[in-house]
Amino acid sequence: MKLTGFDHIIITGKADQLSYLFITNDGVEFCDGSRLKEKTIVETTSIIRRIHRDYQIQVAAIGSAGEHQVLYSTIVSSGNRVNGRTGMGAVMGSKNLKAIAVRGSKSIEFAEPLAFLAEVKKIEQDIQNHNEYTKRYQMGTTMLMSDLNRIGILPVNHFQDGVCDYIDKVSGEKLARTFKVKNKACFNCNLHCSRYYICEGIEAEGPEYETLCSFTSKIGNEHLPFALEMNHWLNQMGLDSISTSEVIAWIMECQEKGLIQPCDLDGLDLKWGDNDKVREVIKQITFREGIGNRLANGTFLLSQDFSEAAQKLVLHVKGLDIINGDPRGIKAYGLTYAIASRGGDHLRAEPFFELTNRKAEAKKRFGTEKAADRLSEEGKAALVFYSEKIALLTDCLTMCKNIGLCMDVLNFDNISSLLLTCTGIKYTPAYLQKIMNESIDLQKKLNQKFGMSQRDDTLPERFLKEPLKRGPTKGSVVDIKKMVTEYYKLHNWN
Numbered sequence: 001m002k003l004t005g006f007d008h009i010i011i012t013g014k015a016d017q018l019s020y021l022f023i024t025n026d027g028v029e030f031c032d033g034s035r036l037k038e039k040t041i042v043e044t045t046s047i048i049r050r051i052h053r054d055y056q057i058q059v060a061a062i063g064s065a066g067e068h069q070v071l072y073s074t075i076v077s078s079g080n081r082v083n084g085r086t087g088m089g090a091v092m093g094s095k096n097l098k099a100i101a102v103r104g105s106k107s108i109e110f111a112e113p114l115a116f117l118a119e120v121k122k123i124e125q126d127i128q129n130h131n132e133y134t135k136r137y138q139m140g141t142t143m144l145m146s147d148l149n150r151i152g153i154l155p156v157n158h159f160q161d162g163v164c165d166y167i168d169k170v171s172g173e174k175l176a177r178t179f180k181v182k183n184k185a186c187f188n189c190n191l192h193c194s195r196y197y198i199c200e201g202i203e204a205e206g207p208e209y210e211t212l213c214s215f216t217s218k219i220g221n222e223h224l225p226f227a228l229e230m231n232h233w234l235n236q237m238g239l240d241s242i243s244t245s246e247v248i249a250w251i252m253e254c255q256e257k258g259l260i261q262p263c264d265l266d267g268l269d270l271k272w273g274d275n276d277k278v279r280e281v282i283k284q285i286t287f288r289e290g291i292g293n294r295l296a297n298g299t300f301l302l303s304q305d306f307s308e309a310a311q312k313l314v315l316h317v318k319g320l321d322i323i324n325g326d327p328r329g330i331k332a333y334g335l336t337y338a339i340a341s342r343g344g345d346h347l348r349a350e351p352f353f354e355l356t357n358r359k360a361e362a363k364k365r366f367g368t369e370k371a372a373d374r375l376s377e378e379g380k381a382a383l384v385f386y387s388e389k390i391a392l393l394t395d396c397l398t399m400c401k402n403i404g405l406c407m408d409v410l411n412f413d414n415i416s417s418l419l420l421t422c423t424g425i426k427y428t429p430a431y432l433q434k435i436m437n438e439s440i441d442l443q444k445k446l447n448q449k450f451g452m453s454q455r456d457d458t459l460p461e462r463f464l465k466e467p468l469k470r471g472p473t474k475g476s477v478v479d480i481k482k483m484v485t486e487y488y489k490l491h492n493w494n
C-alpha cells in the first residue's frame, strides 16, 4: 500500500452491492464485486488479479464468514496472513466490501538510506544469531505445543487440564516431520517461520500454534490431519480459530457437565474429539445456517441464553475469548489479557520474557529476578508496562511480535535509530516511551467512555479459583488483583 502513495485507508458508509476497492498510484476505484460472492480468500485474490491482468496485486479479503457477518470473522491478506481477532471481517461484510486490492509502484524515500540499511542488517543479525532461530525456523509457533505441554499449561478439553496425553500425535515436531513440505515467510522477513503442508488432498500454509491447539487438545482431538483440514477451512472462509474453537469447546464442556442439553441447541450434541460434528457445525457457523446462526454470535453472547454456571465457563475478557495460553502458569500473560483494551489479548504486550528464565536480565530491567519466573506475580506489572510499549511500537513499525518481543530483538534504542534513519525525525527513547504511555492512557479513556472500569480488568473465575490438578503447574492460580493494582500504579491511574 505504501507504494501507492497512501498511508492510511479510512472506509465509511456502505456499498449498495458487493464491491471491492482497487487502489493504485492513480487513486481509488470502487469495483463491482458480484463475481466474488462466496469465494474463498485465495479464489478472491486470484480473480481480482485476473480481472486487472496483474499478478503483483496484493489483496486483503473476507471469506464467506465475513460476508455472513459472523462476529468473529477475519480479514486475510496475501492469501494467508490473518487479522484474526474481534470480527473485523464482519465489519467489512456489513459494508458489502469483499476486498481491498492494492498495486503501487512509487518509490519510498529514506532520510539516510545507508544508515537505515545498516540498522536493518543489525536486526537481521540479531534474528539469525538468536538461540531459538533454528527451532522457530523448523516449527514456527507450533513449537509451543510441546513447550507449553512440558510446563503443564497446554489447554486440554477447554482448559480443564494442562497436560496432553497424546501430545506426540499433535505436536509441532510431528507436523514438521510429516506433512510440512517447505518454509514460508511474511513479506521481507528473514526468519521464514511459517510453513507449507500437503495433507490428505489439502495444500495450504500454517497452521500457527493458536490454530493447532484450538483444533487438537482444546477440543479433545488426537488426529493431526483434522486440525490441518480445519486450518485450511478457517483461513479460506475467514474465521478466527481462537473464537471458533472457544464456542465449540465451551459447548462440549457445558454438555459434559449437564449445563446445556442438545435440545437447547436444536439437537446439537458435541463431545470431545467428535470431529465429524465439529466439521459440520463449523460449516453451519460459516454460512449462519441452522444452529450456526446462533453460534456465529460468539460464546459470550450465546452464553447469555444459559445459566450463570454456564456463563462462568466462557473464557473471555471484556467479551473477547482468551488465547490458548493458560494464565495459571504464565502470570504476565494473565495480566496482559486482563488489562488489554480490546479484551483477552496477548498481543497487547506479548510478555514472552517471563518464559526465558533470564534472571539477571530480569533483575536489571524489571527490578526482580521473579519477572523471569513464570509462576510468580512479582515483577509482572513492570514487565507488562515495558512490553506493552514495545508491542505498540512494533505495530507502528509494522513488524512482527515474534521478532520484536518473543525474540526480544526490538528495544527503545534500536527503534529510535530505525525511525531517525528512516524518517529523519529524532524520536528519542524517552520520547517514544512518553508517547506510547499517552497512547495507552487514551485507550483506557476510550474504554472508560464505553462504560468499562477496573472491575473489567480481570480474568475468568477458572483461572483465579480453580488450580490445575497435575503437571508442573499443579496448584497454581492467578492473583490478578495484585498485578492489576501494581500495573495501575505504574500508569498513575486511579
Ligand code: SF4
Pocket (backbone or CB within 6 Å): 184, 185, 186, 189, 190, 191, 192, 193, 194, 400, 401, 402, 403
Ligand atoms: S514476520 Fe513473523 S510470523 Fe512472519 S515469517 Fe517472520 S517471524 Fe514468522
